[in-house]
Amino acid sequence: MTGEKLRKIFGKVTDWVYPPLCVSCGKPGAMICEECLSKLPPVGEHFCPTCGKPLKPRHYCRHCSGAEFPFRSSRAPYLYEGPVSAMIKALKYDGTISLVPELAKRLADFWQELRWGIDLTVPVPLSRERQAQRGFNQSDLIARAFCGKTGLECDPRALMKLHETLRQVGLSAGERRRNLSGAFAAEPSLVREKRILLIDDVMTTGSTFAECSAALLEAGARSVMCLSVATTPVDHGKQKLLNK
Ligand SMILES: [Zn+2]
């Protein structure tokens, strides 16, 4: 019997003795239960064509006004709330990498609607220090599994994060861009003349996608499109009606 088979059987036995608890509702049985999977919050059919944030019909995107994004478009299937945020947090902070196939499958299903012309997929990198600390890069794992399902080419060597930056939580969009400025560098021999698909777990203000895109374009990439599993919700009260 191969080690792989033994590990699978052993995994099933330990699952039976200590069933995994759903990372979202805590119910025993699976890392994420069927009920929570059926309630992943979608972005919906009204969204900004540039940043992918949900929009009320006939409203313009406050998120994009004033922001000059170097990428052409950014999209996400889900809002970063409920079971989706529970899954991403469990992956990122508790190392529950067994959630990667489910997240990648859902991203690959979403990709079937987009079908952008892409030459190379690149995950948003972590700095060497952060990656060593965490032991993995969640975006890298998601991007590889996504490419396994879609047949797209993936090359994590194409983009590097040169140094660790301040945590982005609590910073405004402008502060985030300044914080990340010059933090990324792309490998010209891998990205020149290519249409790049950048992949991350969550899009918040778009400053990480923006800085990564700027580095890729500077290294000669032809264009950059962005895809994340989730995007943080926006305050609909702050959206403005068009023509008013
Ligand atoms: Zn659940």
Ligand SMILES: [Zn+2]
């Ligand atoms: Zn927008």
